Amino acid sequence: MTFDRSIKIAPPSILSADFANFGQEIRAIEDQGADWVHVDVMDGHFVPNLTFGPPAVKAFRPHVKTFMDVHLMIAPPVDPPYIQAYADAGADMIVAHYEAGPHPHRTLQAIKATGTKAGISLNPGTPASVIEHLLPLCDMVLVMSVNPPGFGGQKFIPPSSVDKVRQVREMIGGDRDIHIQVDGGVDPTTIGPLVAAGGADCFVAGSAVFKGGSVDTPEVYGDNIRALRAAAAKRRGGQSEHNALRASAKSRHRSRAA
Ligand code: DX5
Ligand code: ZN
Numbered sequence: 001m002t003f004d005r006s007i008k009i010a011p012p013s014i015l016s017a018d019f020a021n022f023g024q025e026i027r028a029i030e031d032q033g034a035d036w037v038h039v040d041v042m043d044g045h046f047v048p049n050l051t052f053g054p055p056a057v058k059a060f061r062p063h064v065k066t067f068m069d070v071h072l073m074i075a076p077p078v079d080p081p082y083i084q085a086y087a088d089a090g091a092d093m094i095v096a097h098y099e100a101g102p103h104p105h106r107t108l109q110a111i112k113a114t115g116t117k118a119g120i121s122l123n124p125g126t127p128a129s130v131i132e133h134l135l136p137l138c139d140m141v142l143v144m145s146v147n148p149p150g151f152g153g154q155k156f157i158p159p160s161s162v163d164k165v166r167q168v169r170e171m172i173g174g175d176r177d178i179h180i181q182v183d184g185g186v187d188p189t190t191i192g193p194l195v196a197a198g199g200a201d202c203f204v205a206g207s208a209v210f211k212g213g214s215v216d217t218p219e220v221y222g223d224n225i226r227a228l229r230a231a232a233a234k235r236r237g238g239q240s241e242h243n244a245l246r247a248s249a250k251s252r253h254r255s256r257a258a
Contacts (some may be wrong), residue, residue: 003177007195007232009225010036010069010181011209012152013052013060024215026063032222032231035204037065038183038204041086042151043074046100047150054085061090069093071121071183071204073149076101078110083242087114093144095119095181096125098134108137118179123149124157134215138178140202141168146184152206155184162197169199176256188227192235 011029018025026037028037032216039057044050049112057070070091077083077096086094094116096107104120111118120131124147145161146154153195155231165180172178183204213220 003181005152005201007229007236008035008179009209009228010038010202010204011035011225012038012040012183012206016065018215019257021215022060023063026060028213028215028218029209029225030064030066032218033225034066034209034221036069037064039068039070039091041070041072041074042150046075046097047073048148049073051175054089057086057091058089064090064130066215067092069095069117069119069140069181071095071146072100072245073097074100075102078103078107083107083110084114087111087116091116092138093117093119095121095140097121097123098130099123104131105137106135108134112137119179121183122164123147124160128164128171131168132171135172135176135178140179142179142181142183143168143200144184145182145186145190154185156187156190158190158193162193165200166197167197169197172199186228188231191228191232195232196235215226 011034040047042051068091070086072095074082077100083094094111098104098120108118110119117139118137119142120134120138121142121144123144143161143164145156165182168180179202179236180200181202181204182200185205186205187208191203208228209221209224211224
């Protein structure tokens with residue numbers, strides 16, 4: 001299968017989705033153009049919120065026709081063997097946090113060993129450079145852009161999230177097939193700079209997709225997804241624009257410091 005560099009909108013399974021109606025919610029967002037379904041797994045310890053165990057994820061699986069990435073916000077992810085349990089539940093990709101334990105390399109190996117795709121996630125305070133030696137095991141790098149991770153509806157953290165996307169893209173280089181996903185606070189105003197920053201291609205957008213809609217008015221989800229896609233498309237290839245913005249910010253900074 002060829003690597004898909006197109007813009008992907010991945011609404012999360014939590015948030016404004018109707019908890020009693022996940023099947024319908026998943027069908028509604030997929031019918032309305034969502035590319036992936038992003039499942040946020042939280043343990044109430046690594047992040048201050050609690051969500052889905054493997055049985056819940058297994059129950060989502062038959063409803064997901066696109067691609068299901070499972071974002072593990074749990075620590076430690078590899079012992080006990082939750083990774084195998086989420087793979088058995090039907091994840092297409094499992095993403096673990098760099099900060100979740102002392103052995104992120106082993107965690108990625110464990111994910112790969114299950115036959116699912118593997119991703120590594122970075123909290124806002126973690127620099128991009130720490131994952132350089134993990135990239136050969138990664139199909140995706142997830143840049144968290146809100147704090148604390150674990151809640152929807154928070155404000156996007158600029159400009160470090162944008163800078164981090166650019167740094168990750170530089171580390172990946174042009175010839176490795178690794179997605180960059182941004183999670184948290186993604187809306188039509190923030191998605192543009194992230195694309196322009198040089199290569200985020202997958203966007204987790206909860207509030208921005210579910211806003212104003214419901215399973216009874218799914219066309220609102222469609223409008224929201226199209227608005228995100230349009231804002232991203234406008235800025236794709238906007239690398240030079242981003243560089244120019246940063247250069248002018250740096251020169252302003254230099255002249256203030258002088
Ligand atoms: C944050 C979660 C996100 C979140 C996104 O920790 O991982 O998936 O629900 O929600 P919004 O788009 O509202 O920031
Ligand atoms: Zn997430």
